[in-house]
Amino acid sequence: MASKPLLHVQGAGIQFGGLKAVSGINIEIHQGELIGLIGPNGAGKTTTFNLLTGVYVPTEGDIWFDGKRLNGLLPYQITRGGISRTFQNIRLFNELSVLDNVKVAYHSLAKHSILSSILRLPSYFKGEEEMEEKAIQFLKIFKLDHLRDEVAKNLPYGQQRRLEIARALAAGPKLLLLDEPAAGMNPQETAELMDLIAFIRKEFNLTILLIEHDMKLVMGICERIYVLDHGQLIADGEPDFIQNHPKVIEAYLGEEVESANA
Numbered sequence: 642m643a644s645k646p647l648l649h650v651q652g653a654g655i656q657f658g659g660l661k662a663v664s665g666i667n668i669e670i671h672q673g674e675l676i677g678l679i680g681p682n683g684a685g686k687t688t689t690f691n692l693l694t695g696v697y698v699p700t701e702g703d704i705w706f707d708g709k710r711l712n713g714l715l716p717y718q719i720t721r722g723g724i725s726r727t728f729q730n731i732r733l734f735n736e737l738s739v740l741d742n743v744k745v746a747y748h749s750l751a752k753h754s755i756l757s758s759i760l761r762l763p764s765y766f767k768g769e770e771e772m773e774e775k776a777i778q779f780l781k782i783f784k785l786d787h788l789r790d791e792v793a794k795n796l797p798y799g800q801q802r803r804l805e806i807a808r809a810l811a812a813g814p815k816l817l818l819l820d821e822p823a824a825g826m827n828p829q830e831t832a833e834l835m836d837l838i839a840f841i842r843k844e845f846n847l848t849i850l851l852i853e854h855d856m857k858l859v860m861g862i863c864e865r866i867y868v869l870d871h872g873q874l875i876a877d878g879e880p881d882f883i884q885n886h887p888k889v890i891e892a893y894l895g896e897e898v899e900s901a902n903a
């Protein structure tokens with residue numbers, strides 16, 4: 642591909658004490674791609690997301706996004722710069738309503754000034770109204786608008802996962818990172834989620850990187866897949882290539898043997 646990658650990870654990694662959780666990884670993702678990140682338990686997938694979102698600062702290598710070096714930027718700066726994420730263990734504002742959970746994402750990006758919100762000037766209310774309208778649009782896409790006043794913690798698991806994606810999307814990212822979006826979903830919910838991911842990608846001109854253990858989902862929607870094992874990338878390529886890659890098969894067989902012995 643000739644254009645510059647939107648995300649370029651160059652030899653990045655992080656060490657915790659003596660443990661190299663992720664080491665020397667290279668990733669290139671171009672605008673509009675839908676890419677998978679897979680690997681056995683403990684391979685370093687979530688740590689990679691934490692490096693991309695400023696939760697951890699790399700102890701080696703560089704991370705470039707949209708022409709900017711991310712090393713050392715704080716999570717909120719990275720979100721404003723265009724990367725949003727969801728979490729493996731859903732992180733919602735449990736006591737807030739479904740609608741407010743999405744509106745929270747807007748507040749950090751809101752156009753009205755702090756002064757106008759303190760003084761409750763007309764521009765503040767206009768900003769609030771616009772925010773609410775936009776938030777409801779997102780809830781409609783995720784088929785959650787009828788639940789807008791429900792407290793987030795009362796939603797069933799699958800709907801909580803969808804709400805978390807809606808919130809991430811409301812921040813207006815260029816790159817969306819999804820950490821096991823189908824975890825805990827039944828096959829029907831997973832199939833619907835696959836359609837939804839394909840839809841939002843097109844609708845919002847998104848680039849998506851997703852971690853997922855559900856191989857049907859990964860192989861079904863990702864154009865390319867990166868495979869991590871013990872903190873290192875062992876393969877990357879199209880789904881067919883990855884499925885038949887000896888190192889990938891070995892890594893996953895190793896995981897089966899480990900869990901059988903546990």
Ligand SMILES: Nc1ncnc2c1ncn2[C@@H]1O[C@H](COP(=O)(O)OP(=O)(O)OP(=O)(O)O)[C@@H](O)[C@H]1O
Nearest residue numbers: 657660662680681682683684685686687688689729
């Ligand atoms: N803050 C930390 N301090 C020490 N070790 C850590 C820290 N964060 C992650 N690790 C270690 O880094 C390794 C990779 O963990 P990570 O959670 O990234 O794996 P994963 O591929 O996402 O696994 P899973 O599929 O089980 O979620 C593990 O050995 C983990 O214990």
